[in-house]
Amino acid sequence: MSQLMIQTQELTKHYGDVKAVDHLDLTVHEGEIFGFLGPNGAGKTTTLLMLMGLTMPTSGTATVGGYDIIEDSREVRKIAGMLPEGAGYYEDLTARQNLNYIGQLNDIQIAEREKRTEELLEAVGLAKWADTKVEKFSRGMKQRLGIAEVVIKKPKIAFFDEPTIGLDPQGTKEVRDMMIRLNKEQDLTIFVSSHLLHEVQQTCRRVGFIRRGKLVAADTIENLSNKLASGEKMTIEFELSKTSPDLIREIQAINGVTSVDQENGKLYVHMEQDRSKEVSETITKHDTTILMMKPKEYSLEEVFLRYYEEED
Amino acid sequence: MAGTMTVCQKELADHIGSKRYIVLFALIIVLSTLSAYQGAEYIRNNPQAGFIAIFSGAQFGFSFASLMVFFGPIIGLALGFDTINKERTSGSLSVLLSQPIYRDSVINGKFLAGTAALSLLTVSTTGIMCGVAIPVLGFGPALEDVSRIALFTLLTVLYLAFWMALGLLYSTATKKTTTSILMSVSTWLVFSIVITIVASLVANTIAPVQMPRMPTGEGFTPGGGFNQTTPGGFNRTQIEGTQEYREQIVRYSTIQTNIQRISPAYLYNEASSSILGIIGGGFGFIGQQGGLQGRTPFRALELTQGLMGTWPQITAIAVYLVVCFAASYMLFLRLEIRPGG
Numbered sequence: 001m002s003q004l005m006i007q008t009q010e011l012t013k014h015y016g017d018v019k020a021v022d023h024l025d026l027t028v029h030e031g032e033i034f035g036f037l038g039p040n041g042a043g044k045t046t047t048l049l050m051l052m053g054l055t056m057p058t059s060g061t062a063t064v065g066g067y068d069i070i071e072d073s074r075e076v077r078k079i080a081g082m083l084p085e086g087a088g089y090y091e092d093l094t095a096r097q098n099l100n101y102i103g104q105l106n107d108i109q110i111a112e113r114e115k116r117t118e119e120l121l122e123a124v125g126l127a128k129w130a131d132t133k134v135e136k137f138s139r140g141m142k143q144r145l146g147i148a149e150v151v152i153k154k155p156k157i158a159f160f161d162e163p164t165i166g167l168d169p170q171g172t173k174e175v176r177d178m179m180i181r182l183n184k185e186q187d188l189t190i191f192v193s194s195h196l197l198h199e200v201q202q203t204c205r206r207v208g209f210i211r212r213g214k215l216v217a218a219d220t221i222e223n224l225s226n227k228l229a230s231g232e233k234m235t236i237e238f239e240l241s242k243t244s245p246d247l248i249r250e251i252q253a254i255n256g257v258t259s260v261d262q263e264n265g266k267l268y269v270h271m272e273q274d275r276s277k278e279v280s281e282t283i284t285k286h287d288t289t290i291l292m293m294k295p296k297e298y299s300l301e302e303v304f305l306r307y308y309e310e311e312d
Numbered sequence: 313m314a315g316t317m318t319v320c321q322k323e324l325a326d327h328i329g330s331k332r333y334i335v336l337f338a339l340i341i342v343l344s345t346l347s348a349y350q351g352a353e354y355i356r357n358n359p360q361a362g363f364i365a366i367f368s369g370a371q372f373g374f375s376f377a378s379l380m381v382f383f384g385p386i387i388g389l390a391l392g393f394d395t396i397n398k399e400r401t402s403g404s405l406s407v408l409l410s411q412p413i414y415r416d417s418v419i420n421g422k423f424l425a426g427t428a429a430l431s432l433l434t435v436s437t438t439g440i441m442c443g444v445a446i447p448v449l450g451f452g453p454a455l456e457d458v459s460r461i462a463l464f465t466l467l468t469v470l471y472l473a474f475w476m477a478l479g480l481l482y483s484t485a486t487k488k489t490t491t492s493i494l495m496s497v498s499t500w501l502v503f504s505i506v507i508t509i510v511a512s513l514v515a516n517t518i519a520p521v522q523m524p525r526m527p528t529g530e531g532f533t534p535g536g537g538f539n540q541t542t543p544g545g546f547n548r549t550q551i552e553g554t555q556e557y558r559e560q561i562v563r564y565s566t567i568q569t570n571i572q573r574i575s576p577a578y579l580y581n582e583a584s585s586s587i588l589g590i591i592g593g594g595f596g597f598i599g600q601q602g603g604l605q606g607r608t609p610f611r612a613l614e615l616t617q618g619l620m621g622t623w624p625q626i627t628a629i630a631v632y633l634v635v636c637f638a639a640s641y642m643l644f645l646r647l648e649i650r651p652g653g
Contacts, residue, residue, distance in 0.1 A: 015650070045651035052410045054649040077412040084410070085651070088403030092326065104318045105411040149407065 003030040005157050005189045006051065010060035013046050013213075020046040022213035023060065028191055028206075030156075033183050035204030036193040043213040044193040045085055048159050052082050065156050078106075081150035082159040087142075091135035095126050095145050098134055099152060106153040113152075120148040124178065140171030147178055157189040158182070164199060176203055236276055238267040239292035240283060247286045254278050268296065315413030319421025320428070327391060327429040336387050340437055343383070347376040348441040352448040363453040364460050366445040368588045376441060377584045380468055381577050382504060387433065388472040389496040391426050392479020394489040396644060401489065406649050419644045423480060423637060430472040438465045460615055463587050470629055471580040475500075477636035484640040484647070503575040511571035519563040573625075576632050583625040586618035 006028035013021040021043040028034045038044050049055040051064055053073030061068065067075040089098050096117060103113040121127045124144040134142065143163065150158050160179065164172040180203055182188045194200050200207055201221055208218035217224055248260050248267075256275040261268040269279055276295070283290055327333050347370065354369030355361050361369060367376045374382075396419070399405040408418060438461060446452050453461060478499060482492035572578040 020651075049406075049649055049651070054406060054409050056648070074412050074414065077410055080410075082406075082410040084403065084406040086403045087407050088399070088401075088405070089407070090326075090404060091402070092329070101318070101322055102407070102411060104322075105315060105408070105413055107314060107412070146407075153412075 004028070004063075005030045005032075006034075006062065006064050006191065008047075008051075008060065008062035011047065011050060011057055011062050012059045013043070013050060013055070014058045019213045021050070021057075021210075024210070024213070024215050026208055026215055026218065028157075028189065030189055031183070031187050032206060033179065033190040033192065033204045035200030035207035036191060036210065037195065037197060037200055037207050038193075038210035039195055042195075042210045044195075044210055045161055046213075047210070048082065048084075048161050048191075048193060051076070052080060052159065053077060078153070079156045080159065081153055081155040081157075083143075083146045083150050083161060083163060085161040085165065087146045089134045089137075089142060089145060092133060094131045094133055095121060095137070096130045098145060099148055102149045103152050108152070116152050116154075120152055124148045125174075138171075140167050140174065143167060143171065143175055144178070147175070147182075151182065151186075151188075154186075155188065157191060160190065160192040162194055163192060164194070164196070172199075179203055234274065235268055235270045235296040236279065237292075237294050237296045238269065238279075238283070238290060239265070240267060241289040241291060243267065243288070244286065247283065247288065250282050250286070251279055254282065313417075315411075315417030316421045316424070319413075319418055320424045321421075323422050323425030324428050327425060328432070332390060333429060333433075336390060337433060340383070340387065340433065341440060343374070343379055344376055344437045344441050345444055347374060347379060348444040349448065351375065351441075352445045355449060362589075363445070363449070363451065363457045364588055366441060366449075367461070367464060368585070368590055377464075377588060378581075380471070380584070381581045384468065384472050384580070385475045385500045385504065385577065388430065388475025388477075389479040389500060391429060392476035392483065393492045393496045394483050395422050395426070395480050396483040396640075396647075397486055397489050397492055398483070400487060409649060415645055416641065419480075419484075419641055423477065426476045426480070427469070427473045430476060431469050434465055434468045434472065438468075456615060460587055460589065463615075463619070464584060467580065467583055467587060467626065467629075470626070470633065471576065474576055474629055474633040474636065477633050477640065481636045481640040481643070484643045503577050507572055507575045507578070511568040514571055515564045515567040518567055519560065521557070521560045521564050573628075576629050579625040579628050583622040583629070586622040586625075587615070589615070589618060 004027055006026065008024050008026045011021055011024040011026075012019070024043075024047060026047075036044050036047070046055065050057050051062060051069055053069055053076055056070070061070070063069065064076045065079045067073075067079070069076055090101070093101070099117045099120065100113060103117060108116065118127075121130045124147055126141060126144060126148070129137070129141065134145065137145065147160075147163075150160075163175050163179070167175060176199070179190055179192065183190050190203075192200065192203065204221070206218070206220050207224065209216045209224075243262065248262070251257060251269060252260050254271075254275055256273045257269060257271045257279065259270045261270070269275075271279075276293075280290060280293065348366050351366030351369040355363070355365050358365070358369070369375055370378065396405070399408065409415065442453065442461070479492070479496050482495045483489070486492045486495065573582075
């Protein structure tokens with residue numbers, strides 16, 4: 001865990017006047033699953049492309065597995081695999097042929113290549129389709145083939161760019177499980193970019209937030225959400241047997257309650273501090289039964305969205 | 313180098329297995345078999361023509377050589393026009409480039425594979441033509457014919473490889489295959505047809521040819537006969553006019569030919585004429601389409617003589633090829649993979 005797998009220093013990429021990535025300083029440790037979060041167009045893919053040596057940084061440096069991404073770009077590609085967003089395959093070739101080609105390009109000797117191909121096809125659940133042309137594959141199957149192509153070189157680090165985009169829930173789960181399994185079983189460091197927070201929440205220990213090419217935060221999810229959620233107001237949702245303007249007025253009068261909303265027969269009480277006890281007592285005093293009461297939680301997504309908005 | 317060979321192997325297998333290649337192959341086999349029969353027929357009617365005339369002789373239409381002038385570009389371009397941008401659009405390029413290979417292995421491998429596919433096509437076509445012609449004619453090629461055939465085949469591969477390299481350049485320079493196919497077709501039209509028209513237009517403007525002016529009336533018959541001459545100095549004027557006319561034609565065609573020589577198709581036409589032993593290949597008023605047909609192939613040109621004469625043409629085609637490949641190479645090495653291709 002202590003070893004640094006990725007380290008970027010002031011990594012910058014301009015496309016004309018647009019700063020796609022702006023002085024990015026990022027570290028990823030060996031063996032972790034790192035989530036790279038940000039809205040569309042924030043610079044996630046550009047960062048990945050630079051780390052893999054597919055595009056040149058405008059300025060700044062970075063190392064992957066100790067190799068400089070500019071000087072030793074080929075060494076980086078030996079130890080790092082990438083599944084790009086919208087990765088393409090040779091549609092006229094079968095799954096086995098596609099995988100074999102990638103193996104050949106990685107200079108894996110034939111016996112070993114064949115062994116790994118069979119193992120991987122089995123592992124990603126494509127053994128039955130090994131000799132089917134990829135053009136007949138569903139999106140989920142293609143994505144699983146893509147993962148096999150990343151893993152065939154036995155990398156130390158794998159980059160996954162929006163790996164679950166466009167997949168159905170089943171496919172999403174499969175891809176996610178595969179990433180977790182690879183991380184556990186082979187101690188593979190995983191760098192996954194996504195714009196879906198809940199996605200990252202389920203797989204990653206640490207996340208980095210990128211917005212307009214800048215890293216705005218990088219920490220564990222708990223720390224980040226605590227940091228962001230502190231100072232947040234809370235809301236309690238009530239479902240009552242009946243309501244009256246009097247009751248609402250009285251609730252509003254409670255010290256600490258900021259406002260009360262009525263929506264779809266439900267009551268939302270917003271407050272600065274936890275006043276749930278006082279509120280429920282007031283309701284009972286009015287001969288009203290509480291059918292349901294629960295604190296309305298902000299999902300991390302909402303917290304982060306708000307966080308983005310504040311920054312704008 | 314290992315990367316180059318891996319890419320080349322895979323691409324060659326792709327070419328040979330592709331429907332596109334099979335269709336082209338079938339088409340060229342049909343056309344060349346027909347032209348071999350035509351050529352053989354021609355040789356029977358013109359006993360002085362040697363075996364080599366199966367490539368240049370045309371009894372009813374296209375000879376094999378003129379077929380190549382015109383359709384060769386299509387074959388080359390078809391194998392080249394989507395080499396890079398197809399992989400860019402499909403997203404397989406970023407997967408390919410994230411493997412531990414040098415970037416030039418990709419373009420070198422693809423170019424080699426294309427050239428190999430074209431060579432296979434040309435060599436087997438030539439072989440089939442000889443195979444068809446020998447039993448029909450009852451005799452085979454002489455030693456010199458064999459070397460002519462070998463050279464002609466090499467020249468054809470070079471010519472086709474140039475068109476493929478041009479397609480490769482377009483596929484590297486453009487993002488969409490629709491754009492590169494359009495550019496390919498346009499270039500083919502320009503070099504095959506437009507340039508002939510332009511050359512004539514320019515020559516006509518710079519050095520117009522005036523029909524010899526004859527005093528109308530007595531002595532001149534529209535049929536063009538000079539034999540019904542009238543007494544007096546008239547005959548002398550006529551001869552002067554004719555000489556001037558000839559000079560004009562020479563100037564006209566020199567300009568025209570030099571403009572047409574911009575076109576690799578024209579250069580190939582000239583070079584193949586010389587190799588096949590046809591005199592005066594490409595000189596005169598003949599456009600590409602009709603360039604080789606209908607002209608009597610006779611072996612006034614020794615092979616070495618012919619080669620010496622067309623060395624500049626062959627070099628020019630090679631230079632075109634190198635320029636196209638070098639440009640695509642540079643472009644590809646600098647190609648930036650952006651998010652979304």
